[in-house]
Amino acid sequence: MFWRTLHSEALKAATQPAVARIVVAPLIVCAALTPIAASQVNASLHGAPGAGQLIPGTNATNVGPEIMGLWGFVPVVVGVLLASSEHHGGQWTTTVLTTPRRGQVVAAKAVLCAALNLTLATIYAALVVIDYQTDLGPGDGLGELSVFATGRAPAYLGVLAMAVLYWVLIGLVSLALAIALPSPVAPMVLMVLLAVTADALMLINPVFRFVPTIAGMQMFAPDQGIVLPEHPAFAPLTATLVVAGWALGMTVLAWALLTRRDIGGRRAPTG
Numbered sequence: 001m002f003w004r005t006l007h008s009e010a011l012k013a014a015t016q017p018a019v020a021r022i023v024v025a026p027l028i029v030c031a032a033l034t035p036i037a038a039s040q041v042n043a044s045l046h047g048a049p050g051a052g053q054l055i056p057g058t059n060a061t062n063v064g065p066e067i068m069g070l071w072g073f074v075p076v077v078v079g080v081l082l083a084s085s086e087h088h089g090g091q092w093t094t095t096v097l098t099t100p101r102r103g104q105v106v107a108a109k110a111v112l113c114a115a116l117n118l119t120l121a122t123i124y125a126a127l128v129v130i131d132y133q134t135d136l137g138p139g140d141g142l143g144e145l146s147v148f149a150t151g152r153a154p155a156y157l158g159v160l161a162m163a164v165l166y167w168v169l170i171g172l173v174s175l176a177l178a179i180a181l182p183s184p185v186a187p188m189v190l191m192v193l194l195a196v197t198a199d200a201l202m203l204i205n206p207v208f209r210f211v212p213t214i215a216g217m218q219m220f221a222p223d224q225g226i227v228l229p230e231h232p233a234f235a236p237l238t239a240t241l242v243v244a245g246w247a248l249g250m251t252v253l254a255w256a257l258l259t260r261r262d263i264g265g266r267r268a269p270t271g
Contacts (some may be wrong), residue, residue: 005099006108012085013112019081023116026074030124037067038131064132065156066221068163071124072213075117075167076191079174082113084184106179106255113175114168121167125160162220162236169243173212176250180257209234215242 013019041063086095099105130136133146133156147156178187194201194213201208208214218239234242 001101002104002107005104006111008099009082009105009108009112013082013116016081016085018085019078022074022077022081023120026071027120027123030071030127034067034124034127035131038064038128041132064128065159065163067128068121068124068160068167069217069221072167072170072216073192073195074120075171076174076195077188078116078120079113079171079176080178080184080188080191082109082116083175083178084187086179102259103255106176106251106258109175109179110172110251113171117167117171118164121164125164128160129157159220162240165240166216166219166243169240169247170212170216172247173243173250176247176254179254180250182261210242212243212246215239219243 085091095105133148147153174187174191177190178184181187191213194211198208198211198214198217201211202214215234216239218234219236233239
């Protein structure tokens with residue numbers, strides 16, 4: 001039964017032009033812009049031409065992963081679109097009538113969202129490695145200073161894996177929020193505002209460091225954003241647990257609200 005629900009959700013997503021565009025368009029834009037950004041960053045990190053070293057205080061392991069956070073709106077949009085499409089034309093009514101157990105709908109959407117964002121993040125992480133750390137891209141990479149030449153590749157790939165995990169988790173948070181709020185616009189606006197006002201929120205009150213878009217960056221780019229001395233940045237594992245807690249908690253909340261929501265004037269069985 002669940003696999004049939006998952007298949008149905010996948011077909012539904014595949015027939016939505018907006019979902020197709022948000023899956024394909026960012027990859028095209030990333031493939032075009034990442035080499036440019038990588039060339040500029042790599043050039044700025046080198047010392048004097050021919051010096052054969054990075055500017056003091058930097059290391060190749062930190063070069064590239066932070067851009068995964070800058071493109072972090074992609075999993076947010078994917079998650080919101082997979083749920084918000086149900087708010088148009090009475091689609092929720094059709095969905096709950098064809099799949100009475102609404103918990104399966106939430107689970108299927110979560111699996112689909114995670115799979116899409118995992119795929120997108122993995123492809124983009126590969127682009128980051130190619131463009132920032134090798135000479136396979138349009139730029140020159142870091143050459144003998146790259147993580148592959150200095151033996152730091154395992155650590156670097158581990159950081160990128162955390163960035164990929166961040167995309168998956170923040171996508172699930174966005175999906176759950178879009179299910180919980182019966183509006184196609186409010187979840188997107190809220191998540192974008194949380195992302196762009198991160199530094200300002202931290203200055204207002206350090207408790208905002210627990211917001212998923214802020215804690216999530218510390219999973220793989222702890223030196224990004226404002227760090228208050230009295231409230232040091234989360235360790236990557238702690239940040240991961242915070243964002244994972246948000247994803248799990250929001251998913252449970254979305255399930256609870258959906259199973260109790262009056263859709264189409266009928267109550268469907270829960271589960």
